[in-house]
Amino acid sequence: MNINTRNRVLSIVLLLAIIGLGYFLYISITGPWQEVQKERQVTEQVRSQLMDVNSAIRFFNEQNNRFPHNLDSLMVFLDTDSLFQVNSEEIIGREFNPDRFLISIRTGNRFEYALNDTVRPPLYKISDPDTEDHIGTLTRITDRGAPSWR
Numbered sequence: 001m002n003i004n005t006r007n008r009v010l011s012i013v014l015l016l017a018i019i020g021l022g023y024f025l026y027i028s029i030t031g032p033w034q035e036v037q038k039e040r041q042v043t044e045q046v047r048s049q050l051m052d053v054n055s056a057i058r059f060f061n062e063q064n065n066r067f068p069h070n071l072d073s074l075m076v077f078l079d080t081d082s083l084f085q086v087n088s089e090e091i092i093g094r095e096f097n098p099d100r101f102l103i104s105i106r107t108g109n110r111f112e113y114a115l116n117d118t119v120r121p122p123l124y125k126i127s128d129p130d131t132e133d134h135i136g137t138l139t140r141i142t143d144r145g146a147p148s149w150r
Contacts, residue, residue, distance in 0.1 A: 042105060043131070043133075045105055046104050046105060046106050046128055047149060048093075049104065049111075050111065050126055050128060050135050051135070051147070052092040052101070053102065053111060053126050054136070054145065055091055055092045055093065056078060056092055056101075057124065058145070059084065059091050059092075060074055063077075063081065066117075066122070067117065069115060070115075071102050071110070075098060075102065078096065078101075079098060084096075104129070104130060107130050109128075109129045110129070111127065111128060111129070112126070112127045112128075112129050113126050114138055116138040116139075119141070121141065123136060123138050123139070125137055125138050132148065133147075134147075134148045135147045135148070
């Protein structure tokens with residue numbers, strides 16, 4: 001094997017190594033970034049769901065002059081209220097699906113709800129059990145109905 005052939009073979013091997021290592025570097029950078037993007041998208045969707053549940057709770061309050069004691073009573077009301085059935089997209093901002101309405105798309109856990117009706121005005125809190133995200137508070141009137149992420 002002469003020197004020119006050896007240099008040509010070595011150049012091809014090094015070029016293949018550079019291409020392989022470049023691809024490995026690309027995958028190692030973009031793979032985690034895509035996971036971060038997916039997690040952000042899921043977080044936004046869960047927050048949107050929490051806002052929809054908050055809108056439904058406020059609608060319940062407008063119609064009954066009180067807040068629901070639990071999420072089951074809210075669902076019974078939403079399933080039977082004719083005004084809500086007709087205007088659900090305007091009230092909660094999307095099509096109403098009773099099977100998935102109170103379920104976090106992140107893990108499938110049900111949202112948590114607590115009501116403090118011993119203070120005036122009554123306070124409530126809706127939270128995602130899988131994160132620190134919540135809407136409202138049970139102690140501060142100034143944070144009534146405020147999302148934790150804003």
